[in-house]
Amino acid sequence: MKGNDNTAVLLIHCPDKPGILAVVTEFINQHKGNILYLDQYVNREEGVFFMRVKWELDTFQIPTDKIEEYFETLIATRFNMVYRLYLSDTKPRMAIFVSKMSHCLYDLLARYAADEWHVEIPLIISNHPDMESVAKRFDIPYYVFPITKENKSEQEAKQLALLKEHGVTFCVLARYMQVLSSNFIEHYPNRIINIHHSFLPAFAGAKPYHAAHERGVKVIGATSHYVTTDLDAGPIIDQDVTHISHKDTVEELIKKGRDLEKIVLSHAVEKHIERKILAYKNRTVVFQ
Amino acid sequence: MKGNDNTAVLLIHCPDKPGILAVVTEFINQHKGNILYLDQYVNREEGVFFMRVKWELDTFQIPTDKIEEYFETLIATRFNMVYRLYLSDTKPRMAIFVSKMSHCLYDLLARYAADEWHVEIPLIISNHPDMESVAKRFDIPYYVFPITKENKSEQEAKQLALLKEHGVTFCVLARYMQVLSSNFIEHYPNRIINIHHSFLPAFAGAKPYHAAHERGVKVIGATSHYVTTDLDAGPIIDQDVTHISHKDTVEELIKKGRDLEKIVLSHAVEKHIERKILAYKNRTVVFQ
Amino acid sequence: MKGNDNTAVLLIHCPDKPGILAVVTEFINQHKGNILYLDQYVNREEGVFFMRVKWELDTFQIPTDKIEEYFETLIATRFNMVYRLYLSDTKPRMAIFVSKMSHCLYDLLARYAADEWHVEIPLIISNHPDMESVAKRFDIPYYVFPITKENKSEQEAKQLALLKEHGVTFCVLARYMQVLSSNFIEHYPNRIINIHHSFLPAFAGAKPYHAAHERGVKVIGATSHYVTTDLDAGPIIDQDVTHISHKDTVEELIKKGRDLEKIVLSHAVEKHIERKILAYKNRTVVFQ
Amino acid sequence: MKGNDNTAVLLIHCPDKPGILAVVTEFINQHKGNILYLDQYVNREEGVFFMRVKWELDTFQIPTDKIEEYFETLIATRFNMVYRLYLSDTKPRMAIFVSKMSHCLYDLLARYAADEWHVEIPLIISNHPDMESVAKRFDIPYYVFPITKENKSEQEAKQLALLKEHGVTFCVLARYMQVLSSNFIEHYPNRIINIHHSFLPAFAGAKPYHAAHERGVKVIGATSHYVTTDLDAGPIIDQDVTHISHKDTVEELIKKGRDLEKIVLSHAVEKHIERKILAYKNRTVVFQ
8 A cells, every 4th residue: 555654756857957966865865854766867868857756754854834845945946947746645636537438447446446556536427327337336426427519618617616626636537438628638737647549649539449450450559648638649658569460350459458458547547646757748757 | 491391381362151171171181281280260350261271292192283273273263262372392582672771681681591481582682882791791692773763763673673583582671761663562562571660550651760759659669561552551460569768769769679670570571481471451361 | 248149169179180170160061050260270299189169059950959969979089089068058157266465356357247258256255354345346245264274175165065056167266375275176177267476487386576576587477377286387378477677676566466467367267268278288278 | 889989887886875876976077077877776675775877078077097096985985885987998898609509699790790889799609610600701700619528627718718818808698508617607707698598587497498388388588697606597687578379389489589589688788788787686787
């Protein structure tokens, strides 16, 4: 089980300069923070420094509610940093969006029920009633918002209100077969994770397994990514593939794909929960 | 070492009907052929039967030069078959086309020199002189045909004459950075194997590693396929991928890609030499 | 959903001879059975013929309850065949054995609940009460049999009685942390599927992730296999691996391993349910 | 092509303490070294800090021949470091040992000839004359030392003398089918790279493909590792696997294995040349 620890995570990116790493680690060390993980990466082509550091707060001398202010003042401004501070006592709150297929939903809920993740799942949203029985099995409220062209913006407004009410910090589209509007997406920038059932950018759009079969590819894949207003083109978090042969029908591709989809989606969700993803210029830095 | 055996291979496809498999195996059995491998596959959606059968000729009672005639008369016509008969005493003859990169070329030539394949490589063709030293190491004639817009059809005509002269039965583009004309391709239908340095259909065209890096994918791949007049869209033979991360620069993608490219190309060449590939409607059936 | 079809599957192995394939397909064809899948394989080294054929029974002229008798009389005896006939109207009945971990259990039950498999799961057996809540979520009876050295044979006798009572045809050990006795295993020869959390034969026995970490391997794996009286040495059905690095602690290996375990186990269960596995001499033939 | 740069690489491990990273990066930064890559990893269980840092020397103010002394005095002693400094103007010198198989040898030489690696290969040593023609193709001296029980220590002494004469810094066993003596190995601690044709620790020893076929595994693999006096048990550098099926004969396993072996060996050699491997307690830290 994650999250019983009392820790902080900093995700940082800024123009690369000598000494950044030293300054950040000294900031933590000199105030008696015990660094648990530190990972850094410099994109030399663009001259950008990325860093993730996690440290224990029990002995840290800066009060928890002052860390951000001190870091801002002492370091972030000086190095022109974009950063986020996450404290382990603030649990992320995740909403699942689903349509009619259960495989990704079960995989998420099974991990949640097994307490694998430091997360709360206060609700599930769907455009169909089909998955309500699954939600009930796990005692999670299930809300149905049927979507038509006419009612879409109205329904999304209701969804957003519901998310706000439940304090949702990020959304997971577990094979949710509805395109979200730009307005909706802008409420959760790089905080909506989708699973696409192809190795993007191949076969973007609908019916990728049919397209893959038609093209006669020898591998199929799945892609988890943050949703942006550009359909199926947001920053990729994780991808995996499996080999197929001429013997595989479309139905068999769909079946094999399900196993990819659920694992690739859950891996992305886990990385997000653990604050290991930094989105930058439509790409992701995913720390290990 | 392959090919010292005295065998025949039949590749067949035809409309599916009951009894085809039985009729073909009986044809071989009753004339005392010993079946070594048999693989069949029925595409139920399209109702097409595919088959590969390999048998020993030493005890086979139909004279080698009569097999095709007998099979045609007794079976193929009746079942409306498209088929090809390959005899092990006819070695395939392969021309390699290359530009400036050596990794695929070395991989092909190393296997050839180690006698892994039942094939002859009578010549290497290039649009640049760079790889001549490699060809010399393996004592294979190397012909340079610099290509410009103006001289392309003329140079291709010379290449075709040279291929004919050397009795070439199929061509392998080992990172040959020139698009072949439709005219050239039509001389070798489903007998020109190319390696494309992406998991097609993603990143078709030039500079796929740059495109992959720009898109921020987490897997890169390579695709071997038969060349058709539709660029990068011919029947796919083999694909493989490797995982990458945000740390990989374009240069590192290119380096990692080389290992994929050479293995994926050589696998396709091997399958072709072993008569295990059936191209059908822009897809391939690849028997194991 | 599988199994609404009215079909038969034959799994056969016998000494290889010319004409077996023809005879079996003719048996089906001449009695108006429509072959849906046929896969055959000849082990040339040992001279053994293996075959799986599935056909539609709706138009088949031999009454369902006579197929086995006719096949036995007309073909099986003649060719010295070992065979099994499976009819789609007889649903396999599967018992799950589990201890304290939920990931494999959830994966099996999610597929079952989604009606992916043509199977019944009448009960779950455990040596611990921990997973009862999961069983309840899916409304499946859960029986606890705490095992000690002293009570083992007695408890196993009760388990066997319960399996018999529920008409169980095969068992799945979903991370069941108890070694079954030879007596128990002999009641279900090649019908108990286990998941071992290593790429066997490496790290057989307990604590494979600790052993893998200690040895410093760069891949970890999982193995599904039929249970035999020789611990961790039964016929392997499926294996998969994932790459790891020096950064992975034992805990991270365990976490990464869970995803391998559940997929590799479910694949084996699916193959078993679809009658695609033939065990022969401590190895398996797994048809696609 | 690697190595035209003027750079230094430091590989360090020591007991973990706050501030090590800061002190090392400051040492480089304050003397005007430009850090190109930095990777660090802390083994929290054992409390050990590992680091690799590469920086440009052109502007570095400490004279190249004084870096080691200064680093030792100012930092290494203080933190109880085990470290190695590598300068790009000292090219590693690699000896290849080979027996009768060419696939790994060709893969190494093709990369060498294409100038992919910052390395010199002054000689090839064998216990058989078979590969001399390959060596000749690449104009590399080839020495044959037939080995018998009786002459082994004598022949190894000659080999060691030859390696010394050629200034060899590390050895690569490219399917060299002779066990090296402890005496030989101790001359090149963690500087002899071997390729074993199995996913160790499975199938250690001779004939692993036969053993894998006998056991009926569904994956085969290859392992590159440093040679220690404990046979097939040295620190693992890289491993990879491929899926196989019941259809694969031992010969096909051997063929499929060749592609794994050559790639897994070459990757290990590349990592070694690039100073990215730190061996520690029979395991390796392999920086990316």
